[in-house]
Amino acid sequence: MSSINVDPSLNSNAAHGTEHEEEDHRMFGFVVFLLSESIIFFSFFVGYAVFKTGTADWLPAGFEGLEVKEPLINTIVLVSSSFVIYFAERFLHKENLWGFRAFWLLTMAMGSFFLYGQAVEWMGLPFGFTDGVFGGTFYLLTGFHGLHVMTGVLLQGIMLGRSFLPNNYARGEFGVASTSLFWHFVDVIWIILFILIYVWQ
């Protein structure tokens, strides 16, 4: 019994809703949300694996397999943007707002490039989302992920606009930190997705 009686002083930070701690609540809540969100993707991944291993005519008739080269370039751009956004955050911490804006904008450009590449790939494919289970899961996974990339770029746009409001990032920058975390999340999901769909054919 004695081992579980936690020393009261350990929890003294838990009370008093000061500004700084409210920021922490938001970050904590956002991480909890992202963990939950990742399970939707995980469910889709499991569904994809079950379909792929259990369906007799997996690929649509006359379709040989997905092209890997362009998606790989896309992947490299998206994954590198995770590093770029990290440097943008570093600049913000050093209170170098123009450095932040430049790298932040570069991240947005890379995200937009990814979305453009995705759209080009979709338009070149000979199957639609109603063409069998493969068509459905392919567009579901890439589309749901693309929706997240789009959300990320939009959030980045809002944060970029907010950086022009005077003193907006003076007290903590929950919006920037959470957008950046969201971006890393979207990247990690894409790496799994890429391996699942393009590498494992």
Add this chain to the structure above:
Amino acid sequence: MSDASVEVRSPDPQASRQPEPGAPDNWRRFFTFSTDHKVIGIQYIVTAFIFFLFGGLLAMVMRGELITPEADLVDRTVYNGLFTMHGTIMLFMWTFPMLNGLANYLVPLMIGARDMAFPRLNAAAFWMVPVFGIILIASFFIPGGPSQSGWWAYPPVSLQNPTGNLINGQALWLLAVALSGVSSIMGAVNIVTTIFRMRAPGMGWFKMPAFCWTVLSAQMIQLIGLPALTAGAVMLLLDLTVGTSFFDPTRGGDPVLYQHFFWFYSHPAVYVIVLPIFGVFSEVFPVYARKPLFGYPVVVVSSLMITVLSLVVWVHHMFASGTPGWMRMLFMFTTMAISIPTGIKVFAWVATVWGGKLRLTTAMLFALGGLSTFLFAGITGIMLSSAPFDIHVNNTYFVVGHFHYVINGAVVMGFYAAIYHWFPKMTGRMYYEGLGKLHFALTFIGINMIFLPMHPLGLLGMPRRVASYDPEFAFLNVIASLGGFLLGVSTLPFILNMLSSWNQGEKAGNNPWRAIGLEWLVSSPPPHENFEEIPVVVSPPYGYGSNEPLVSNNPAGEALA
């Protein structure tokens, strides 16, 4: 970026919070977008109870249909819609909102916080409940009527769409369930963050009341399980509306995969709803037995064990879905294993009550009644966990009887226990014991009268979800129907009691039950922001008979033994 300019721009935390519209006894605030967790809690509870009455009405029409063997009262397709909507409303619009209401009201008070972590998110999550409730009920009024595929919406039945309209009962059903999921996720993020980060000084994990522990365990299941249901529901909605073929077996899809998605959430959902009821039992028994909760740390750990195990038992709903033998075996054992932490809890409650100075108030009666029906449900649950037996009674009334003993027997009785127990705290007034005891007697007799006959009916082979049946089942069905009507009548003394005692009941003091807990240290109803001074907790909960103060800075300073 000097500090001075920051001060100018920073919104005042007090001003950014929505001020309470009017005095604490102003009833109009229950109809506003209030961000006070206590107002939102009561909003949840009352809204959910209205949906409960509606779902109960549907059940009574079904029991009216089943009082004779022929399908004469309602058409068979109407009957299909009735049981689908009954199940959906009772789970997504009564049980979950009701639990969120209790958690909302009680958790910040119990852990010594002024409000939830995200008050506006909280209000937004609540106001989605009437929205998706109306969407679901609207499906009664569209061509083709509501969804008829049962509350689990298995494809290919749920993909049929006989009217061919884009807006059909099944699509509205999916939309309502999806919105319910979003609302629940918002609530879960809020509750988990609140419990992790806003406990009062000194309230270490193992000084937290068991109710908060069970709420935390339940909300963690929501966060893990609900996304899987959302994934399945999105795929089903795409199949239904835009013509994909994820679950359509004629075009290469796999309907069993939907069952996995559905039950990966919907079995743990049983624990989402029953765990907080375990918490209610753990709060109510010590108060009215004047004894500490027996084995408090073990009860807490068993909640966490249930959380973990609940994620690996879902296939026991699919023993008859062509699952391979090894899977049946594996999930049979995990399902049996989950009865161990559950049994530990039952043992702890019995040991708490054992030899106590019992006060049989209405709340205590409901808790004892809920415990006994839960025990019965647990025994039939262990029977059902065995694959050979489950396949034998699959889709019969035995299953219906079993889960109604859990959900109506344990959970609804637990809700009533919670409402009666915390009613003086929520309203500042006492309820009428006489009416409360009448309510208990009618509910307890009604529940056993309607659901007990379902077990022999199922063993005799009566399938569930049918509007007509063989005349040999008539006698037991008549008894069940009479019990159902009695259960309907039982809500009348409850409503009368609540309305009249909220208006003109005897004033309750801060602590009418002489209970130990932070929520009982503040006035009834608690003031805005709950605590003038955040309490500093110095003792573990349930210190009945120990004479130690719970907090070090309680101005009243009363010792409760």
